[in-house]
Amino acid sequence: ASAAEGVIEFNLLELPSSRQAQVAVQTPAGFYWDQTSLREGLHELSRVYGISIWLDRQIDPTQLVSTAVRPKEPTPKLMDRLKEIAAVVGCEVGLIENVAYFGPVGKVGSLQRAAVGLHDKISLGSGSQQATLRDLSWPELVTSDELLEVLQRKWEIRLDTELEHDLYHEGRLLPSTLATQLTLVLGGFDLEGQWIQRNTIGSKPLDRQTRWQANYRKADLNLQNLSELTRLFAGSQCQTRNAVCQVTGVTDFHIALMVAPQRAVAPVTNLRAQRWELVEVQNKKLEEVLNAIANSIGIELVWDAACTTEMRTQLVSFTAEKATFDELLGEIARASKLKIVRDGNRVRIIP
Numbered sequence: 001a002s003a004a005e006g007v008i009e010f011n012l013l014e015l016p017s018s019r020q021a022q023v024a025v026q027t028p029a030g031f032y033w034d035q036t037s038l039r040e041g042l043h044e045l046s047r048v049y050g051i052s053i054w055l056d057r058q059i060d061p062t063q064l065v066s067t068a069v070r071p072k073e074p075t076p077k078l079m080d081r082l083k084e085i086a087a088v089v090g091c092e093v094g095l096i097e098n099v100a101y102f103g104p105v106g107k108v109g110s111l112q113r114a115a116v117g118l119h120d121k122i123s124l125g126s127g128s129q130q131a132t133l134r135d136l137s138w139p140e141l142v143t144s145d146e147l148l149e150v151l152q153r154k155w156e157i158r159l160d161t162e163l164e165h166d167l168y169h170e171g172r173l174l175p176s177t178l179a180t181q182l183t184l185v186l187g188g189f190d191l192e193g194q195w196i197q198r199n200t201i202g203s204k205p206l207d208r209q210t211r212w213q214a215n216y217r218k219a220d221l222n223l224q225n226l227s228e229l230t231r232l233f234a235g236s237q238c239q240t241r242n243a244v245c246q247v248t249g250v251t252d253f254h255i256a257l258m259v260a261p262q263r264a265v266a267p268v269t270n271l272r273a274q275r276w277e278l279v280e281v282q283n284k285k286l287e288e289v290l291n292a293i294a295n296s297i298g299i300e301l302v303w304d305a306a307c308t309t310e311m312r313t314q315l316v317s318f319t320a321e322k323a324t325f326d327e328l329l330g331e332i333a334r335a336s337k338l339k340i341v342r343d344g345n346r347v348r349i350i351p
Contacts, residue, residue, distance in 0.1 A: 012177065014216075020098060022255055028078075029075065029076060033065050037064060038061050051078075058104050075300050097115060111187040116251065125198060140170040144164065160202040212248070212254075281335075284317075297325075307351060
């Protein structure tokens with residue numbers, strides 16, 4: 001969507017699914033790969049961190065990847081680790097709604113823009129699907145044509161396009177929009193979706209344009225680092241008029257302005273001496289509870305690879321009064337039926 005095409009009205013990035021992913025990729029990610037298959041490693045990260053990952057068909061999934069060891073450095077955020085992996089295999093990674101997409105260099109921004117534009121067109125043409133989210137799964141060795149058929153059945157639409165023959169490994173995406181799912185499939189063939197009418201979508205060659213424009217409430221943006229961001233994302237702009245900001249630039253520039261700044265937390269020096277006067281939790285997701293505690297006192301959470309999404313997102317209830325940090329972790333462990341082990345300022349969660 002160039003400036004000539006106007007301002008995006010139905011912004012894909014503002015959906016809860018997209019906002020949740022923007023937060024998720026800021027999670028500290030303490031993992032290490034040693035000659036790990038790219039496909040298997042990404043599948044495991046998707047399961048452990050509860051985020052969809054899509055590997056473009058042009059990227060060899062059998063590549064073996066080793067990541068750097070940084071024992072004395074702060075744990076990097078998940079997106080930084082994903083970028084590290086992408087650099088090793090010679091590709092790029094970026095969020096398309098709530099999917100971390102790994103694609104050829106120079107292609108990611110185009111597909112991000114394509115998904116935003118298609119979602120806007122679908123929403124304008126068929127309001128009933130503007131914020132609809134559906135999961136997507138497909139069996140092992142499904143063909144490209146069969147994958148299109150899965151999309152047509154799932155969304156009750158007609159796809160007026162043809163794709164080259166290819167085979168896909170079994171996979172699943174967390175609930176996301178039609179625009180995102182179709183953009184990912186078509187993008188592998190250097191195509192993007194083209195809205196035709198109410199229930200018909202075609203395709204066209206992928207436009208390499210990456211910049212697009214949308215309006216945001218000023219109160220919803222983090223403008224603290226605006227000058228730095230406009231230097232980092234050359235050609236991007238954020239123009240403010242009263243309570244509205246008009247943002248023009250690549251998708252990562254939009255996301256950078258939308259993500260709240262991470263709170264700087266002083267490192268804990270004596271967890272044994274710290275007491276929690278009263279902690280009451282009722283039916284909250286385990287992951288959210290642990291993240292809130294970790295962010296408040298500056299500890300590192302490490303989820304064991306065997307922890308499933310169901311384990312991470314289970315609802316827990318407990319009460320801890322005048323408890324030490326270790327006693328608080330004990331209450332959480334009992335409520336979740338998981339093993340929680342602390343080693344200094346690192347807390348590991350194990351089935």
